[in-house]
Amino acid sequence: MTAIDPETLILCPYEKTCSGCQLLDIPYGKQAESKVSELRALLGNHGIQTPKHIDFLSAGAAYLRDRLDFSLQDGRLGLYGKNSREIVDIEVCAQLSPELQKWYTEFRKIKWPFTKGSIRLRVGPRGERGVWLDFANIDIKSLLDEQNILRELQEKTFVEIGQRRKIPVWNGSEFKLKDPELNKWFTTWMNKVPVDLFCHVASFTQPSLKANTFIADKISAWVGQHPEARIIEFGSGIGNLTLPALATAKSVLACEIDALSLEGLEKTVLMLPSELQKHADKLTIYRGDFQKKILQDFSQFDGVLANPPRSGLMGFLNPLESLKAEQRPPFFIYMSCFPESMAIDMQRLQSFGYELTELAILDQFPQTHHYEVLGLLQRK
Incomplete structure (x- = not known):
C-alpha cells in the first residue's frame, strides 16, 4: 500500500468547472x-x-486511471461541467496515468466531422493503446466514408466501433467492419504470477x-x-x-x-x-x-x-x-x-x-x- 501523506493536495486547472472530481480542495x-x-x-x-x-x-492520490470514458461535444473533448450538460474541454487530467495522459494528448489533435459522441481510451499492461468510438450509426458511416481519420488512428492504436465493438478493416478501397477481437487489455494475478486478461477496449475492467x-x-x-x-x-x-x-x-x-x-x-x-x-x-x-x-x-x-x-x-x-x-x-x-x-x-x-x-x-x-x-x- 502506498503511504498516504495526510496533507497532499492535487492541483487541477478545471477544479471550478469540471464535475469529474469533487474533493480536490480536501487533503x-x-x-x-x-x-x-x-x-x-x-x-x-x-x-x-x-x-x-x-x-x-x-x-x-492521483494519476491512477488506465482507461478514460469521455465525451465529444461541438469540438470539445472532456467531461460534463458542474451543474451543466455542457462538456468542459479538458487538456490534462490528474486522474490519468502518465501513459494514458500521453495517449489522450495525442488523441485530442484529431478534428472530428460531427459534433457529439462517446469515447473510451485505454492503455494496456505493456503500453498498448486502444480506442472505442461509440457514435451514432450515421456518424459511424460518415467516419467510414471519410477514411482519413480511421487511417490515422490505426497507425497509432487498436480501434473498436459501436456497441457491437466492431473492428474497421481496410480492403484496398474502403473500410469494412469485422467481428470483435479479443486482446490483452488488462492484468490480474494468480499467487503473484501476472495473468493477462483477454477482453475488448469496450469491456468492463x-x-x-x-x-x-x-x-x-x-x-x-x-x-x-x-x-x-x-x-x-x-x-x-x-x-x-x-x-x-x-x-x-x-x-x-x-x-x-x-x-x-x-x-x-x-x-x-x-x-x-x-x-x-x-x-x-x-x-x-x-x-x-x-x-x-x-x-x-x-x-x-x-x-x-x-x-x-x-x-x-x-x-x-x-x-x-x-x-x-x-x-x-x-x-x-x-x-x-x-x-x-x-x-x-x-x-x-x-x-x-x-x-x-x-x-x-x-x-x-x-x-x-x-x-x-x-x-x-x-x-x-
Missing part, C-alpha cells in the same frame, strides 16, 4: 478518513456489525492496473483462509477475481450474463502460463441472469464470490434463505463500487447467519466521493 488524508467513516456509518445504519479496523488501500494488484491480493488472501474451497462466483466478467480465487480453490463455478466477457475469460484460461495451466480444469463457466434466478444448490459450495452491478445481488441470494444454517457456504466474499446496494445485501446475509469479519476500502477513485469496497463474511 488526501482527510479524504481517507471521511470514506472510512462514511462506510462504517452506512453499514451501521443497516444494522451491520463492522470490524474494529477497516483497511484503506491506496495506490496514490477495473480502471487502474496499479490499483488492481490490491484486489487480487485481497481475494487470494481471503480464499486462502479456506484452502481447497468449492466456490460459486456471481458476476465473473472477464475473470479479474475468478483467477486469483482459482489459484487456491478446489473449484470455481463462474456465473456471468455477458457473452463477450465469457469469451474473454475462456481465452484467458486457454492461454494461461504453463506453470498455471494445472488450474484450468478447476473452472466451470455458466452463463445466465443470476440476479433473477439461480439454479445451483448453494449447499454444494464452500464459498461465494460476488462482484455485482450497482443494483446488487437481488434474487441471487434467494436460495440461501431456504437452506439450514449448517448448509450455507462457510464464507462469502463481496466486492462492490456501490456501497448502498452492498449494505442492503449484507443486511440480508447477516440475517442468514453471516458475520462481517474483514472489510477494506480500495480507493481507486481518489479526489471523488467514489470508492471500492471488499468484505469477507464468515458463517457463524
